[in-house]
Amino acid sequence: MAQHLPPLNALRAFEAAARHLSFAAAAKELHVTPAAVSHQIKGLEEHLGLRLFRRLKRGLELTRAGEAFLPKLREGFERLGEAVADLRARNEPGTLAVSAATSFATRWLAPRLHRFVAAYPDLDVRISASTRLIDPTKGEIGPGDAQAGSPVEDADIVVRFGTGDYPGFRVDKLLAASVTPLCSPRLNAGERPIRSAADLKHHVLIHDNVSFDDGRPLWDAWFEAAGMAGMDTSHGLRFNHAMLALEAAAEGMGVVLGMPVLAGSDLASGRLIAPLVLSLPLKFGYYIVSDPDAAQRSDVAAFRDWLLAESSRDPARGPNQPGAADPAMR
The missing domain is CATH 1.10.10.10 (Winged helix-like DNA-binding domain superfamily/Winged helix DNA-binding domain)
Incomplete structure (x- = not known):
């Protein structure tokens, strides 16, 4: 009551x-x-x-x-x-309401948005960033729990970080996600260069708010994949946003297990490097989601097509990323 x-x-x-x-x-x-x-x-x-x-x-x-x-x-x-x-x-004509997961909106969408605005100068685009557009992982939701609310919230079109399983909505896979150790080139040029996974024990581990598919901390899953299960990952810096963790790594504060898709500009400019080859794929990815009725609107379709075109030119796309996302009604 x-x-x-x-x-x-x-x-x-x-x-x-x-x-x-x-x-x-x-x-x-x-x-x-x-x-x-x-x-x-x-x-x-x-x-x-x-x-x-x-x-x-x-x-x-x-x-x-x-x-x-x-x-x-x-x-x-x-x-x-x-x-x-x-x-x-x-309800304003010519207005497109877009929502996206916070780190994605900041690190991927915002730097590219000028190209869409230039192509559609008469369309008023309203961008909203929200941590609610991140699905809970297995470890964050119990068997009796249910996700409340609409996956598109109050927007015309959203980009969610999750599984892509949103029954009754138009869903297009935008980007696959994987994580790999990222750090400043200055840090890697110091007294303790990172040549193998074992070298990471000499550095501060930076954590963000993303967990592995089964709910474990990402660093635990990555070290297991590197053949170092049981490595103590409890220490380090912790941030509640991936963008903050990436910025800390770029400033030389430690090594983050980050997504290259979110770190693309820093990797391209040399602010960040990936010192090791091993990349851990995630079941979660970035999905474009819209209500079936809204999905038919010309402005929503234009933004969706633009997002997919931008993802196809992204050099940091995940290895399992399809060449073109197939729309699905789930």
């Missing part, structure tokens, strides 16, 4: 008063009287059973409860604003 929330006007009054530390300033912003603001906040305090303000001679001061409440409330209003803006954008 949904929790009984306080009235929205009372929450707005509190947020404004807390921001200004003044009932009068909040009232001016909300186009009501100071007495109305005071009444709304009093009702909110009664609803919560907590005092949110101290009324002092020199003005207002937040209580500890008020200080704890304010950041989450602001975040909630920001999310509401984003939801309304996204909904309006979806």
Whole structure:
């Protein structure tokens, strides 16, 4: 059962008063009287059973409860604003809403997007990055769990990192994924060059938020494939985004087990190198997903075709990547 929330006007009054530390300033912003603001906040305090303000001679001061409440409330209003803006954008003619996994959007999509914009100058493209567009691995989801929500969320077309199994949606495989050790050339030119897997024990291991197919840490699976099962991989730096882990490696902070498909620009420029040959393929990959109805739209089809064309020219494509992705209704 949904929790009984306080009235929205009372929450707005509190947020404004807390921001200004003044009932009068909040009232001016909300186009009501100071007495109305005071009444709304009093009702909110009664609803919560907590005092949110101290009324002092020199003005207002937040209580500890008020200080704890304010950041989450602001975040909630920001999310509401984003939801309304996204909904309006979806209904605007000539607007294409695109979502992608965060690291993919930053490291692969954004550097190429200018070519699509140049080809379709009249199309308003809205890009949204989200970690929710990464499927859970076997170790992150229990047998009784279910993935909630639509695989396309609120977008017209998305790029997900996952299995490609999204029943009822148009699915095109964009890029296969594999991981291999990556590091700065400066690090590899130091006192401990990396010539074999055993040399990695002398370096800091960098971890990101991607796990192996069976839920194990990627480094554990890679060392097993290298014939060094049982290698201690518990130490090192940990990041919640692949892009942060790649940047740390490029700055010489250690060795990351990264995806060449996300590190393409750094590999091409020489900021990163792959000192070892062994690459570990993943069952997960990058998939273009769209609702069957949206998939028929000319703008969605144009963006999908452009993505597939861009992937075919990517020098860092995975070894099992097909020459052209076959659309599938799953």
